[in-house]
Amino acid sequence: MTRSLGIDIGGTKIASAVLDHDGTVMDVETTPTARGGDLILEQIAAIVDGFAGKYDLPGIGIAVPGDVNPITGIIRSAPNIGWTDLDIVEHVRALLPAEAAVRVDNDANAAAWAEYRFGGHPRTDSFAMITVGTGLGGGFVINGRLLRGATGAAGEIGHLALVPGGDSCPCGSRGCWERYASGSALQRASVAAGWDNPTAGQDVLSAAGTHPAAHQVVEGVARDLTRGILLLSSALDPSLVILGGGLGSDRRFLAIAQEALAGAEVTPPRSRPQLRTAVLGPLAGAIGAADLSLEPADQKTEPEASRTGTNSADKVHLSGIIPQVPNYA
Amino acid sequence: MTRSLGIDIGGTKIASAVLDHDGTVMDVETTPTARGGDLILEQIAAIVDGFAGKYDLPGIGIAVPGDVNPITGIIRSAPNIGWTDLDIVEHVRALLPAEAAVRVDNDANAAAWAEYRFGGHPRTDSFAMITVGTGLGGGFVINGRLLRGATGAAGEIGHLALVPGGDSCPCGSRGCWERYASGSALQRASVAAGWDNPTAGQDVLSAAGTHPAAHQVVEGVARDLTRGILLLSSALDPSLVILGGGLGSDRRFLAIAQEALAGAEVTPPRSRPQLRTAVLGPLAGAIGAADLSLEPADQKTEPEASRTGTNSADKVHLSGIIPQVPNYA
Structure with missing residues (x-):
């Protein structure tokens, strides 16, 4: 077996x-x-x-x-x-x-692969998982395959420039998404709002159901999370976004993020993805890695070398046809 | 045949x-x-x-x-x-x-599908085409398949929120990418820079090689184009981005966009996609539509109905195992 x-x-x-x-x-x-x-x-x-x-x-x-x-x-x-x-x-x-x-x-x-394969989520061919923990990460499954990208960096969305010229990030850049939407961001926002202790972020999350000021702090982080989700939606149009990580898989946070997404202005009007929490918790990465180890070799991203070759399909043959096309600018 | x-x-x-x-x-x-x-x-x-x-x-x-x-x-x-x-x-x-x-x-x-299939571009499994014409559009081919997304809206990147709270867009939103990077954006920037005539954008593009002020105007648009490309790169990590459309497939614009991309700060350092111009011109859409009409049915995006079902894979069986996992938060 x-x-x-x-x-x-x-x-x-x-x-x-x-x-x-x-x-x-x-x-x-x-x-x-x-x-x-x-x-x-x-x-x-x-x-x-x-x-x-x-x-x-x-x-x-x-x-x-x-x-x-x-x-x-x-x-x-x-x-x-x-x-x-x-x-x-x-x-x-x-x-x-x-x-x-x-x-x-x-x-x-x-982790995204594990949730896609074994999370019991609604079936979809356009699946995104966003890990909202200390930092922010992600993974996409498109048409049943993990999207790795040209260099394996697909889904590394934490340093996506959500706010051009925004807050400084230790990575050296500015306005990175994870500066605004992560457990660390919640912690910083909580301290800034007066929750003056080492577990401010968790305290604010606990208080968000009953304490309007705490709700507002969490809502700010949730709004910045959904702004990034809408950026991804413009490109990928996923039907389902799974939130993982310590903050993302917290159901209290999910509820506030769902509200934020439903309330976000989306123009031109388009469908919003469904938000759900991850179910595999801290085992997701190990489960996904185990399952991926047995994937067929052709599921891998293309080797560096082949990217300098040409497509297997011939160039389209336009000779003798183009002159019939009038006046294209 | x-x-x-x-x-x-x-x-x-x-x-x-x-x-x-x-x-x-x-x-x-x-x-x-x-x-x-x-x-x-x-x-x-x-x-x-x-x-x-x-x-x-x-x-x-x-x-x-x-x-x-x-x-x-x-x-x-x-x-x-x-x-x-x-x-x-x-x-x-x-x-x-x-x-x-x-x-x-x-x-x-x-059009993206046509360029991918018949454009003679380097082979890649992570291919993006961006159409920079009057407006801005796009299409992605991932692992050899057109990415349509859950509702067919994948690649509709013109209204991606490049600049939160930025310029008003006729769509009703603000800061949409196509307000900053498109033929219309070049036209507006050219008029604003003093090229006072109906073809200001084209004049500026023609003058960009010899006229520093014109070069600067084109460079501004190219920089906003590459900022969006870097957003997409964070998510998709494409090896190749093809620029189509009237402005995008102009080789003078390409050269300036390539400079802008090479000069952009990318942190953490990651590979930048190669930029090339589209080759099929205004026939790309028709060629792509013709070819797509014969694709197998399973290449289509999932039907709306199936998205409420559950994944065919079983939920992972954790019973009897979870108690062995110590103290996951």
Whole structure:
């Protein structure tokens, strides 16, 4: 029976899940993330070793919070865990029998895939997941396939320029969406509104149902979230947007975000996506990575090399026809 | 031999193309668009009649500048040609043998498909076309399939909120991308900069190579175009962006847009898409519509009805597992 292992490497925890071919989670394990890239590699080796003793593992998927190329298997940068230009796939493959498939993906993409596949959400061919936690991330499933983009960076929407010339972001840019719509943004807005303590954001969220001033703070963040969602809708027209992450999957926040989306001016009038919360919680990344490790090779984004070639289709043949077309500017 | 007819209904011209199965354009015809929705329907009937006398036409595709649902075949709104809630597919099907396939698509999507299929551009699985003409439109091809979105509105990026609270748009909203990056925007900016005549935009474009002030005006529009392209890149990470439309496919404009994109700050650093001009010109919509008319039915966006169902994949089975997961917040 086909089983695969997903390992989701977060800044504070590593969550691992063994997945059966039908989406049944057979086993899970979580462990605090070690400090230092090399120590984390040792943790991965121990996790793989432990599960490989119990299960046949034809596929292993790794989910990483950072800039990942799923084709080459290279993690270009994952600042939270101290990796730069690391060939994680080679590293993990060395631990395994030669025929095992090893894949790596961005954690938000892996989580989006898990929710799409196993979240029990309404069926759709245009699915977006937005992870609203400390920061903001996302992943899209289009026509049944994870959208990775040319370099694996599709869905990295946290630094989308929501407000040109807006608030400074540690990334060096200004007006990034995650400065306005994230758990950190809620925390900052709460402190600014006078909730003067280390858990201000959570307190404000708890108070939002009964305390108008708290509701207003949450509403501000929800409005900035839905402004970005409407930007994405202009491009992708998803029918469904799943909110994940600590803040996004909170039902109190969902209700306020749904109100904000329903109240947003949308012109020209177009349909608004349905908003729902994620259901797989902190296991989503591991589940998605496990499932993606077994996807057929043709589902991957195109290799860098082929992008310099030409399309397989011939150029259209217009000779002898164009002269019949009058006066096109 | 399979042939299909594409009819691209523009505000001023109707362009028609008969396409062979390998992308050869066999025949074209253009005619000024009549004034009034009913007259245009008569024009379509005459065009179909004319070509049906010369060719076997198993497929007919219609491209329309407006809000179209390619599944239902209903044009919800096409203000430039006076159609609202028109079942164009039913109308055209009535002109044809029962077995003919009739499809309708948004014109920008049809043009994007044509460039992707027959433009001879570098091969890519993440392809965006942006039509920069009087207004701004777009279409995306993801993993080899046209992205239509949940309601057929994917790629309708002209009214994406580039500048929150920015310039008023006739659509009723503010800060829409096409107010800043389009032929009309160039015309307005040129007049504002002192080119006081009816063809100010074209004059400025002609003068941009030699006249610094003219270059600056074009550069402003190009910069606003690339700002929107970078927004799309955050979401979709395309490797290639094709610029079409009167302004977009002008090589003088392309050069300035390429400079603007290369000079834009992109943080965190990510790859920028390659910019190229469209090659099929004003026939792109007709060619794309012709080719799309023969696509398999499963390539269409999902029917409205199925979106209330649940995903075919089972919900993930977590019973007996979750208790082993410590303390997830």
